[in-house]
Amino acid sequence: MEMRVTDLTVARGGLPVLCGLSFVLEPGQALILRGPNGIGKTTLLRTLAGLQSPHSGRIEGAEDRIAYAAHADGIKPTLSVRENLTFWARVFGASGIVEAIEAFDLATLAERPAGSLSAGQKRRLGLARLLVTGRPVWVLDEPTVSLDTRAVEMFAAAVRAHLAWGGSALIATHIDLGLEAQVLDVTRFRAVLPAAGDDFDEAFL
Numbered sequence: 001m002e003m004r005v006t007d008l009t010v011a012r013g014g015l016p017v018l019c020g021l022s023f024v025l026e027p028g029q030a031l032i033l034r035g036p037n038g039i040g041k042t043t044l045l046r047t048l049a050g051l052q053s054p055h056s057g058r059i060e061g062a063e064d065r066i067a068y069a070a071h072a073d074g075i076k077p078t079l080s081v082r083e084n085l086t087f088w089a090r091v092f093g094a095s096g097i098v099e100a101i102e103a104f105d106l107a108t109l110a111e112r113p114a115g116s117l118s119a120g121q122k123r124r125l126g127l128a129r130l131l132v133t134g135r136p137v138w139v140l141d142e143p144t145v146s147l148d149t150r151a152v153e154m155f156a157a158a159v160r161a162h163l164a165w166g167g168s169a170l171i172a173t174h175i176d177l178g179l180e181a182q183v184l185d186v187t188r189f190r191a192v193l194p195a196a197g198d199d200f201d202e203a204f205l
């Protein structure tokens with residue numbers, strides 16, 4: 001099933017940031033989100049993930065199908081790596097912990113409290129979490145931050161396997177992941193806000 005976004009406007013602090021977005025994400029497809037800092041990529045991804053409401057427009061095929069990974073990965077610091085993955089697998093009623101540990105080379109870290117991991121190791125755990133959700137649509141905000149070259153390759157391989165399985169991925173990233181993917185540059189959807197004073201009533205003078 002596809003995810004379909006129609007004439008979507010997303011807002012931050014009540015003000016529209018991206019306006020009139022329409023796109024379709026098909027099974028097996030990766031879409032890379034591009035655009036300058038502050039344009040609204042995170043706002044868009046949070047809206048698709050259901051963490052905030054759309055300002056206007058339609059999102060179809062997203063509900064209960066999205067696994068969202070962002071800067072705060074929802075890692076429980078006192079639980080071990082394995083316990084974190086077990087926890088998430090239970091939450092999503094899914095499995096695949098062994099495969100997730102293998103895909104992100106976490107075996108030697110499996111019994112360590114997640115709070116003691118380095119930034120890159122935590123990020124690997126956060127991405128491994130995607131594999132135990134069983135969710136078909138991955139929505140990822142700068143997933144490669146803190147990852148070294150080898151970990152970026154692991155991540156790209158995990159995305160490729162996910163696409164081959166029939167999943168899809170929407171990824172905000174500034175780096176080339178070497179994936180066969182379409183690019184959606186959101187710059188042209190920047191909301192035009194009235195400049196301060198536009199509604200100033202000259203008759204008042």
Ligand SMILES: Nc1ncnc2c1ncn2[C@@H]1O[C@H](COP(=O)(O)OP(=O)(O)OP(=O)(O)O)[C@@H](O)[C@H]1O
Nearest residue numbers: 012013014017035036037038039040041042043044
């Ligand atoms: N809590 C907030 N309240 C109001 N405005 C905010 C808030 N957080 C972010 N913004 C603003 O909303 C706009 C969109 O931010 P967003 O984080 O979605 O951009 P982005 O494209 O993901 O940026 P980056 O590439 O830097 O991560 C920015 O102008 C930002 O300053």
